Amino acid sequence: MLDFCIIGSGISGSTIAYYLKKKYSINVYDKARGVGGRSSFKRYKGKIGFDHGLQYLSPRSKEFKSFTKKLIKKKVLKHWKGNHEFLNERIKKDKKHVKLIGVKGNNDISKFLLKNIDCNFQSELSEIKRQKDYWYLKFRDNKYIYSKNLIITAPFPQAKKLTSKFVITKLFKNKVVMNSSLTVLLMTNKTGNKASSFFTNDKVLGWVSKENSKKRFKFNKDLWVLQSTFEYGKKHTDNYRNKKKFYTNVLISKFKKLTKTKIKKIYFTHIHGWKYSSNSKPLNIQSYWDKKIGLGLCGDWFGGPRLENGWLSAKDLYKKIVK
Numbered sequence: 001m002l003d004f005c006i007i008g009s010g011i012s013g014s015t016i017a018y019y020l021k022k023k024y025s026i027n028v029y030d031k032a033r034g035v036g037g038r039s040s041f042k043r044y045k046g047k048i049g050f051d052h053g054l055q056y057l058s059p060r061s062k063e064f065k066s067f068t069k070k071l072i073k074k075k076v077l078k079h080w081k082g083n084h085e086f087l088n089e090r091i092k093k094d095k096k097h098v099k100l101i102g103v104k105g106n107n108d109i110s111k112f113l114l115k116n117i118d119c120n121f122q123s124e125l126s127e128i129k130r131q132k133d134y135w136y137l138k139f140r141d142n143k144y145i146y147s148k149n150l151i152i153t154a155p156f157p158q159a160k161k162l163t164s165k166f167v168i169t170k171l172f173k174n175k176v177v178m179n180s181s182l183t184v185l186l187m188t189n190k191t192g193n194k195a196s197s198f199f200t201n202d203k204v205l206g207w208v209s210k211e212n213s214k215k216r217f218k219f220n221k222d223l224w225v226l227q228s229t230f231e232y233g234k235k236h237t238d239n240y241r242n243k244k245k246f247y248t249n250v251l252i253s254k255f256k257k258l259t260k261t262k263i264k265k266i267y268f269t270h271i272h273g274w275k276y277s278s279n280s281k282p283l284n285i286q287s288y289w290d291k292k293i294g295l296g297l298c299g300d301w302f303g304g305p306r307l308e309n310g311w312l313s314a315k316d317l318y319k320k321i322v323k
């Protein structure tokens with residue numbers, strides 16, 4: 001029987017898996033088709049693709065800075081210098097933060113941490129039961145496994161739905177509001193726009209990135225990622241599926257207007273709604289561990305809206321487990 005079953009292959013799941021595998025037998029399960037969770041990379045062709053969720057890292061804590069430095073040396077991460085434009089004076093302060101990205105895609109950190117670890121994709125955990133001194137774990141496709149310990153790294157609402165029956169503290173009494181947002185992936189003719197990204201000052205479109213500026217590939221077309229504001233996402237993420245063309249056009253029109261980019265031809269678009277994009281209010285604990293029943297929870301939502309918080313939460317959980 002497995003020592004640990006880990007749910008999620010984002011930064012939190014891959015970090016806890018990386019540390020636990022040194023001592024225990026582990027397996028990772030994710031409902032998605034590939035690695036990275038909200039730091040996924042959507043491949044178009046070969047090396048060409050889009051950072052679908054997470055845009056870049058700006059390490060703040062000493063611990064995470066030192067971890068990212070190691071990953072730069074190992075050529076997993078690199079600096080994204082370029083020409084970052086600020087259409088909003090208020091957030092200009094962001095300019096001073098470094099911007100790190102994956103060398104091939106922003107799921108590179110998770111790929112690196114999960115090297116040589118058994119990962120099962122398209123496997124959605126749907127039911128958990130504690131039996132004697134182990135967990136019975138049932139997946140959406142009726143497959144089931146047994147594991148001595150269970151770690152869940154899903155966003156707050158999903159983690160709560162699966163585990164609230166077993167969590168003995170007041171953890172789930174916390175009000176964790178996760179923001180929603182819409183992302184449009186867009187491929188156009190070469191526009192001549194030299195910017196690498198735009199922080200906007202708009203109520204609908206919050207951020208634009210030019211994927212070509214990340215220097216991962218050479219291509220005779222421009223690739224853009226357009227992200228809505230949380231304000232717009234809150235109103236529209238629940239029903240975007242019925243009006244994909246409409247929402248895609250709203251973000252593209254805003255992009256053209258705000259950045260004065262001249263688009264002659266559109267070759268590809270894709271829209272995605274992030275229901276649980278991130279939460280802005282940190283909790284007063286970094287992770288949850290119940291040794292008695294072998295249940296652990298970690299994720300960015302313990303610490304705030306950035307990938308670094310997921311990494312710190314997973315490390316905190318690991319320390320609790322091996323204490």
Ligand SMILES: Cc1cc2nc3c(=O)[nH]c(=O)nc-3n(C[C@H](O)[C@H](O)[C@H](O)COP(=O)(O)OP(=O)(O)OC[C@H]3O[C@@H](n4cnc5c(N)ncnc54)[C@H](O)[C@@H]3O)c2cc1C
Pocket residue numbers: 007008009010011012013029030031032036037038039052053054055056057058123124125126153154155158181183227274276277278298299300301305306307308310
């Ligand atoms: C659009 C967008 C832009 C962002 N931009 C930035 C940024 O620029 N900088 C930054 O630092 N952060 C950014 N973030 C936040 C960052 O992406 C997250 O903080 C980080 O990726 C969270 O990692 P995690 O491992 O905690 O959660 P996740 O990445 O969400 O991983 C959880 C995993 O669990 C899986 N899962 C959930 N439920 C189940 C189940 N029942 N069974 C199996 N698998 C399950 C999911 O498929 C997922 O892969 C952004 C997020 C979004 C959505």
